[in-house]
Amino acid sequence: MIPNEQPKHDMNKLALYVRLVRLDKPIGILLLLWPTLWALWMASGGRPDIGIVLIFTLGTVLMRSAGCAINDYADRDIDKFVKRTAERPLTSGRLQSWEALMVAGVLALVSFVLILPLNTLTKQLSIAAVIIAGSYPYFKRFFAIPQAYLGIAFGFGIPMGFAAVTGAVPAVAWWLLVANVFWAVAYDTEYAMVDRDDDLKIGIRTSAITFGRFDVAAVMLCYGAALAIILVSGWHLGLRYWFVGGIAVAAAIALYHYTLIRGRDRMACFAAFRHNNWLGAAVFAGVALDYALG
Numbered sequence: 001m002i003p004n005e006q007p008k009h010d011m012n013k014l015a016l017y018v019r020l021v022r023l024d025k026p027i028g029i030l031l032l033l034w035p036t037l038w039a040l041w042m043a044s045g046g047r048p049d050i051g052i053v054l055i056f057t058l059g060t061v062l063m064r065s066a067g068c069a070i071n072d073y074a075d076r077d078i079d080k081f082v083k084r085t086a087e088r089p090l091t092s093g094r095l096q097s098w099e100a101l102m103v104a105g106v107l108a109l110v111s112f113v114l115i116l117p118l119n120t121l122t123k124q125l126s127i128a129a130v131i132i133a134g135s136y137p138y139f140k141r142f143f144a145i146p147q148a149y150l151g152i153a154f155g156f157g158i159p160m161g162f163a164a165v166t167g168a169v170p171a172v173a174w175w176l177l178v179a180n181v182f183w184a185v186a187y188d189t190e191y192a193m194v195d196r197d198d199d200l201k202i203g204i205r206t207s208a209i210t211f212g213r214f215d216v217a218a219v220m221l222c223y224g225a226a227l228a229i230i231l232v233s234g235w236h237l238g239l240r241y242w243f244v245g246g247i248a249v250a251a252a253i254a255l256y257h258y259t260l261i262r263g264r265d266r267m268a269c270f271a272a273f274r275h276n277n278w279l280g281a282a283v284f285a286g287v288a289l290d291y292a293l294g
Helices: 005-020 027-043 050-074 097-114 120-139 146-155 157-166 171-202 207-236 241-261 266-293
Strands: none
Touching (some): 027 050, 027 146, 027 157, 027 171, 027 207, 050 097, 050 120, 050 157, 097 120, 120 146, 120 157, 146 171, 146 207, 157 171, 171 241, 171 266, 207 241, 207 266
8 A cells, every 4th residue: 555545545534524514614603603702792791701702612613513414414315406515525425424423423422521611501501402403404394494493503502601601591692592593594595595496496495485586675674683683682781882883884784785685696695695704793893892892
């Protein structure tokens, strides 16, 4: 055997695992992370424990990665019919189903070990988070707007963050979770608009199909609802002008997304989806600056 042949094979396998858990596409991590950071800053009055921030940040990476592996396992016989997903490692046969389950299980286990230093309520909520994340891929089979369920999965760091910091989950945390559901429906509808033609052929349910010709209007209404709820929630917690400025910037970003999606061009809709990172960042900047300077 040539000396460097085996390392090359190992690197190829490693690259496939990276693609399986989407570490090469960090937008999903960021869409999970921003709401979690909102919650940690709001729950702590702008002074979160750095250890808790690190635990939640790494946990976000791990659980998003585990969710991607489970999603690909659930969709392994469907993704082959969708242009954008046909060459994913599991669908293309370069990884086996058991490998996806193994990766998901290991990542979920490591993420649970991470939260062992935290309180009991946070651990209990983490079990619910795993169940929601693991069951999301199957909601596309029958739920008309699976993006709403995705919003719960992507926003469950909010009640967990409040629980970790305060030992309780106040009403404002649940309202922020509702806001995240509206935000997720907005950005994931943009994402679903990219695959609408393929999804119609194979019978997958998405919000882009459910909303039909009102898809653009629905996206903008969801942006509006999400930002309004976040604004009221932050104001209730005592956040003021820097925070309102962050919300205003986020609203401007949402309006920019309208210019991208109104023509329903596939690549423009995908660009709008990816650009939601900046919307989440704008909200966080407003929260952090208000606590630091307000």
